[in-house]
Amino acid sequence: xxxxxxxxxxxxxxxxxxxxxxxxxxxxxxxxxxxxxxxxxxxxxxxxxxxxxxxxxxxxxxxxxxxxxxxxxxxxxxxxxxxxxxxxxxxxxxxxxxxxxxxxxxxxxxxxxxxxxxxxxxxxxxxxxxxxxxxxxxxxxxxxxxxxxxxxxxxxxxxxxxxxxxxxxxxxxxxxxxxxxxxxxxxxxxxxxxxxxxxxxxxxxxxxxxxxxxxxxxxxxxxxxxxxxxxxxxxxxxxxxxxxxxxxxxxxxxxxxxx
Amino acid sequence: xxxxxxxxxxxxxxxxxxxxxxxxxxxxxxxxxxxxxxxxxxxxxxxxxxxxxxxxxxxxxxxxxxxxxxxxxxxxxxxxxxxxxxxxxxxxxxxxxxxxxxxxxxxxxxxxxxxxxxxxxxxxxxxxxxxxxxxxxxxxxxxxxxxxxxxxxxxxxxxxxxxxxxxxxxxxxxxxxxxxxxxxxxxxxxxxxxxxxxxxxxxxxxxxxxxxxxxxxxxxxxxxxxxxxxxxxxxxxxxxxxxxxxxxxxxxxxxxxxxxxxxxxxxxxxxxxxxxxxxxxxxxxxxxxxxxxxxxxxxxxxxxxxxxxxxxxxxxxxxxxxxxxxxxxxxxxxxxxxxxxxxxxxxxxxxx
Numbered sequence: 001x002x003x004x005x006x007x008x009x010x011x012x013x014x015x016x017x018x019x020x021x022x023x024x025x026x027x028x029x030x031x032x033x034x035x036x037x038x039x040x041x042x043x044x045x046x047x048x049x050x051x052x053x054x055x056x057x058x059x060x061x062x063x064x065x066x067x068x069x070x071x072x073x074x075x076x077x078x079x080x081x082x083x084x085x086x087x088x089x090x091x092x093x094x095x096x097x098x099x100x101x102x103x104x105x106x107x108x109x110x111x112x113x114x115x116x117x118x119x120x121x122x123x124x125x126x127x128x129x130x131x132x133x134x135x136x137x138x139x140x141x142x143x144x145x146x147x148x149x150x151x152x153x154x155x156x157x158x159x160x161x162x163x164x165x166x167x168x169x170x171x172x173x174x175x176x177x178x179x180x181x182x183x184x185x186x187x188x189x190x191x192x193x194x195x196x197x198x199x200x201x202x203x204x205x206x207x208x209x210x211x212x213x214x215x216x217x218x219x220x221x222x223x224x225x226x227x228x229x230x231x232x233x234x235x236x237x238x239x240x241x242x243x244x245x246x247x248x249x250x251x252x253x254x255x256x257x258x259x
Numbered sequence: 260x261x262x263x264x265x266x267x268x269x270x271x272x273x274x275x276x277x278x279x280x281x282x283x284x285x286x287x288x289x290x291x292x293x294x295x296x297x298x299x300x301x302x303x304x305x306x307x308x309x310x311x312x313x314x315x316x317x318x319x320x321x322x323x324x325x326x327x328x329x330x331x332x333x334x335x336x337x338x339x340x341x342x343x344x345x346x347x348x349x350x351x352x353x354x355x356x357x358x359x360x361x362x363x364x365x366x367x368x369x370x371x372x373x374x375x376x377x378x379x380x381x382x383x384x385x386x387x388x389x390x391x392x393x394x395x396x397x398x399x400x401x402x403x404x405x406x407x408x409x410x411x412x413x414x415x416x417x418x419x420x421x422x423x424x425x426x427x428x429x430x431x432x433x434x435x436x437x438x439x440x441x442x443x444x445x446x447x448x449x450x451x452x453x454x455x456x457x458x459x460x461x462x463x464x465x466x467x468x469x470x471x472x473x474x475x476x477x478x479x480x481x482x483x484x485x486x487x488x489x490x491x492x493x494x495x496x497x498x499x500x501x502x503x504x505x506x507x508x509x510x511x512x513x514x515x516x517x518x519x520x521x522x523x524x525x526x527x528x529x530x531x532x533x534x535x536x537x538x539x540x541x542x543x544x545x546x547x548x549x550x551x552x553x554x555x556x557x558x559x560x561x562x563x564x565x566x567x568x569x570x571x572x573x574x575x576x577x578x579x580x581x582x583x584x585x586x587x588x589x590x591x592x593x594x595x596x597x598x599x600x601x602x603x604x605x606x607x608x609x610x611x
Binding site: 154155158159161162163164165166167168169172176177180181183 | 309310311330331332333334335336337338340341342343344345346347348349357358361362402405406409415
């Protein structure tokens with residue numbers, strides 16, 4: 001009795017400790033972001049950030065780059081992962097290994113490689129679009145893993161053959177059968193990519209493009225309370241994205257098997 | 260008239276022969292079953308007909324037209340798979356509608372066909388349900404409706420019942436046959452279950468190691484098996500080694516006296532044979548009688564509709580099936596006399 005009470009208190013204390021560890025800095029950051037000098041607290045730091053045209057500009061740029069990265073990654077990875085799972089399961093490990101290369105190669109090396117690989121054309125390397133090339137590689141581990149897991153949950157061969165016997169070509173098969181059945185994996189991959197692109201600093205900074213992460217860094221180094229406010233805003237954006245993922249992920253179709 | 264023909268079709272993977280050259284023709288509206296143990300080539304043949312595998316040699320003809328170069332999507336053949344091939348993201352009716360949508364069929368026309376099909380499979384109330392809300396048997400019925408929706412020229416069934424419970428399997432098997440006959444769809448059915456094959460087929464192709472062992476009606480396959488393999492694979496049979504003697508008399512190994520079997524007349528004296536006796540065709544008596552062999556009841560199994568007796572005759576062990584409570588007259592350990600009906604016994608040349 002005593003022992004169980006003790007262990008229960010111990011567990012409770014542990015959880016409280018964990019909560020403190022996570023939330024104290026956040027609360028402190030929140031309080032600091034509201035500080036307006038002396039004993040005054042208000043939302044002026046938030047107002048300043050939200051009114052800063054650079055905030056909107058950089059956020060919009062990063063969001064557009066993220067959308068492009070998502071589209072390109074999905075267009076590359078879905079057919080590849082589908083094909084490997086269906087026809088060449090032996091190559092799955094090779095693809096898995098390739099996809100995590102960006103974990104092994106530091107971003108600073110990657111960006112060096114990119115600049116020496118792409119010398120032109122000007123409309124590509126001269127604009128922030130250039131970053132997308134690197135972002136696709138950076139997000140590859142997440143997109144590939146997520147989509148591969150989604151595809152593995154399906155009996156691809158039977159589904160493909162069933163669709164084919166009903167007269168469907170590869171296009172119909174991918175769009176009407178495969179994609180709808182991995183929609184939560186696709187969404188997961190998209191959100192992860194979005195978060196990565198939004199927070200990516202090294203590429204943009206080295207290549208001198210003004211993205212959201214570069215802006216956050218700039219504010220952080222030059223201003224006090226607005227930096228705290230900005231951190232919380234970007235944290236909020238990430239949380240909203242995660243929430244969306246959880247909401248969407250729940251109540252998806254149950255796969256396979258009989259009742 | 261020949262409707263679907265596999266002409267000289269074979270399949271090899273490197274030096275492994277999965278299917279030796281096979282010739283098979285189906286008439287319109289016929290249900291033919293490919294029966295055999297796993298690895299006998301039955302699924303390979305079905306997949307070649309479906310267009311999922313290319314044959315190494317030979318061609319597939321449909322209504323006189325060579326369809327061998329056509330991909331599966333262009334063959335207009337409906338297929339039902341072993342298990343759970345319904346699209347999980349689509350409701351039962353959308354699954355059935357899939358093939359119609361691909362063909363660009365109008366809403367009214369496809370609605371009409373859906374109605375007919377769901378009535379045919381008796382699942383009108385489950386149209387809006389998703390595959391995971393359906394039982395295994397219901398899923399397979401929807402898969403059948405989906406395959407029939409495109410009004411296929413040929414229906415291909417790849418062990419559609421093997422993942423189901425025994426009772427469901429029995430019901431669905433009869434249902435498949437009823438639906439097939441009602442729609443008059445030429446059907447190629449693959450199974451390893453001999454009872455299933457006998458029950459629903461017009462003709463059965465028994466396959467062994469990539470070759471056709473026998474092709475015939477279910478009755479021919481059961482009563483007049485062409486090879487020892489067929490005799491032992493289809494149904495239960497007592498198989499005994501024997502040697503031919505003069506005038507239809509054979510000496511069975513382990514029996515004290517030779518017996519008369521009409522079917523053995525055609526064999527040369529001294530030839531090594533296999534004698535097959537179906538358990539339901541053995542006649543038992545509890546007292547000695549002319550032409551009966553004496554034996555001992557060693558075991559008794561109640562199987563429901565029949566009781567299966569194990570009888571020791573000489574040095575051999577036979578099984579005999581008795582109806583109802585007939586078996587009560589033969590207690591375990593008691594003597595019994597076994598009569599072979601000379602016409603029911605089947606004799607084949609022994610394979611090496």
